[in-house]
């Protein structure tokens with residue numbers, strides 16, 4: 836169930852209310868840039884997300900430069916988006932919010 840591919844409409848609906856996330860043109864991934872006060876806060880966020888990602892067995896594609904973390908989420912197993920990406924995006928927004 837969790838690994839069923841979300842179509843464009845389902846993805847757009849899931850993104851309403853999910854601050855900051857943008858659907859890719861091909862509707863195959865979502866992305867967001869998180870900006871922190873400093874490197875320590877950015878890295879603390881990444882550490883928290885990494886532990887959650889291991890628990891979910893669902894891993895982000897991301898990069899970090901100083902206090903910025905760029906994230907792209909998709910589900911390799913379905914070749915696009917699944918509810919796992921939406922769950923992960925929600926979790927990241929919660930962690931970012933405090």
Ligand SMILES: C[C@H](O)[C@H](O)[C@H]1CNC2=NC(N)=NC(=O)C2=N1
Pocket residue numbers: 892893894895909910911912913
């Ligand atoms: C075997 C293991 O469950 C899979 O390889 C998991 C690991 N993490 C994953 N992460 C992401 N983003 N997509 C996946 O399809 C995926 N699959």
